[in-house]
Amino acid sequence: DAxxxxxxxxxxxxxxxxxxxxxxxxxxxxxxFWYRQTMMRGLELLIYFNNNVPIDDSGMxxxxxxxxxxxxxxxxxxxxxxxPRDSAVYFCASSPNLNTEAxxxxxxxxxxx
Amino acid sequence: AQSVTQLDSxxxxxxxAPVELRCNYSSSVSVYLFWYVxxxxxxxxxxxxxxxxxxxVKGINGFEAEFNKSQTSFHLRKPSVHISDTAEYFCAVNTxxxxxxxxxxxxxxxx
Numbered sequence: 001d002a003x004x005x006x007x008x009x010x011x012x013x014x015x016x017x018x019x020x021x022x023x024x025x026x027x028x029x030x031x032x033f034w035y036r037q038t039m040m041r042g043l044e045l046l047i048y049f050n051n052n053v054p055i056d057d058s059g060m061x062x063x064x065x066x067x068x069x070x071x072x073x074x075x076x077x078x079x080x081x082x083x084p085r086d087s088a089v090y091f092c093a094s095s096p097n098l099n100t101e102a103x104x105x106x107x108x109x110x111x112x113x
Numbered sequence: 114a115q116s117v118t119q120l121d122s123x124x125x126x127x128x129x130a131p132v133e134l135r136c137n138y139s140s141s142v143s144v145y146l147f148w149y150v151x152x153x154x155x156x157x158x159x160x161x162x163x164x165x166x167x168x169x170v171k172g173i174n175g176f177e178a179e180f181n182k183s184q185t186s187f188h189l190r191k192p193s194v195h196i197s198d199t200a201e202y203f204c205a206v207n208t209x210x211x212x213x214x215x216x217x218x219x220x221x222x223x224x
Contacts, residue, residue, distance in 0.1 A: 004156075033211075033212070035214075042214070042215075042216040042217055043203065043214045043216075043217070045211065045212070045214075048211060056211060091156060091157070093157075098207055098209050098210065098211070099145060099164065099207070099209060100145070100162070100164065101147055101159050101162050102205075102212055103159075104149075104156035104157040104158070105156050106155060106156045107155075107156050109154075
């Protein structure tokens, strides 16, 4: 397996624009997590899914953020409209269950100018 | 509530010296414990994990960690570090509900 695949690796956008981050989890993994990493706040869990269903979205910062998982092999994190303070590295991770480790993608570095 | 505390935000150490990165957690239930390493501009990579069994866990790159239930700790150790070990290290706890990550420890190995 190629591991968790995220795209794009880098995204630069202007304030107010819509941004969509994409993630392909490892095949057979039932759990998918979206994290945000910044210098100030470290690694924050935004939302996670179990079998494509959102389980906990309490970490989603505002209504501008939304996440979907239309099927077991694809998830998106959308920010609309984007703001400079959304600049961060966004990681997607997947796990076969909650009794073992999570596998991380390479991340998407988002810069909002 | 569950939480993970990494007591040292930055640890400088000379090459070939031993190192210990500290991690404490709080949880009212049984936990699974992990250490991840993050190299610059990369994702998090699993170093080692404790799920059950022996409390001394060996991982990749010569790292090991010991689960101490009474002290609720899971400190990471390496007897002799290399320049290539310079990275950010994250301790994580899984209570069977979700993952909780510490704030990370930046390890810098000095030549």
